[in-house]
Amino acid sequence: MVRILLIEDELDLGAEIERLLQREGYEIDRATDGDLGWAFLSSPDLIYDVAIIDWMLPGISGIDLCRRLRQQQQQLPVLMLTARNDIHDRVTGLDAGADDYLAKPFSTIELLARIRALSRRPAQFQSAQIKLGNFSLEVETHTLKHSKSAKISAVTLTRKEYQILECLMTNHGQIVPADRLRDRAWDLATDRASNVLPAQIRLLRKKLSQLPICLEIENIHGIGYRLNSPTSM
Template sequence: MRILLVEDEEDLGLAIKQVLVSEKYIVDWVMDGELAWDYLENSWADYSVAIFDWLVPNLSGLELCQRLRSHKNPLPVLMLTALGDAQSRVTGLDSGADDYLVKPFIMDELLARLRALQRRTPQFTSPNLTVGNFTLDYGNNSLIYSVVELPQIIPLTVKEFQIFAYLMQNSDRIISGSKIRDQLWDFDSETVSNVVAAQMRLLRRKLAHYGCHCPIETIKGQGYRFISTHPL
């Protein structure tokens, strides 16, 4: 899941991003409201949730929310603010925010509120995702291959897990390498053009090591496709 974080307090923004990345989220962190709107307006990536600080430069979190809703964008928004009085909470929610978290807060509460927002939206992913003979185990960060008597459990890195989750959620569709790169690498990362191809080679090598065929097909000149059905 990809999150847009808008927070101009550098220490807090960095701490939030680190916690979210450790939970397997892809995070784009910006410190300016106008830049955040550029990200949203140009649709460089598909966001599942946004976290807006109320008081950020140029375009406040409140104004971002209002602009989103005026464009009929249903993106779930969690508003962060030091303003904890009742009227401020009402104003934030009336602007279009879906939830409201008062500073200071603990990271566990932030994560719990994000999970609650996910459950209210169609993008919510259950603890396990199964397509064909493959199951992604979110709790154990692993891929389960269930075609043999004893299912093969294959440990995955965070990036491998994200690739499988994204392609399984779009199974049988051809997804270009550039789309995968834009969706699964944050904009601050220094990625090279062949990073997706390199990850796919490593994935195939790992699955072969575990005696498992790779369900991700390369379509020359077009991209990659997760095949939902395979012969035994």
């Protein structure tokens, strides 16, 4: 199920959007100010597929929420809502890290279409590489590189290894449920046996260990996995 974080301080509008998205089958968390919104976004236990963020919020503004996300190298797709419709305001929002922009008032049909587009956009199409400190995961070559390595500076991953690591890197520091990793890497039910993911994680860890500084994949028993950043990357 697609999980959406809605950060909107207009109570009536926020409630209307929440009801609309729930009717469409989305799972919704809702915040009415920027501080609570950031608490949701920065929680290691919460993972979202799309964030809908109002520009003008009490506490941390929507623009600053976007900037914080991108400073932490999070690839979460962001749809910015705002009454500002000037071209310069749109550029400001996009430059801050928003992926899309919807001016109020808007039609529910357009809102749903934009959410569908963002929720099905894989993270690898948002950037040519995914970065985490001195590590970069190359989209085209499925190669993990370390920019300050004096020894082996890169390892090449299989498609499934890449898909798993891509999901963990874009949510680094957060627990990613095992079912979500299975959904990312396996399409057929016959491939989703309970022992397949742990076996693939073991192979991925072996490759990561070839780098002088290793990214640690932590097993959170009964829940999923978390990619922990080493103290020196």
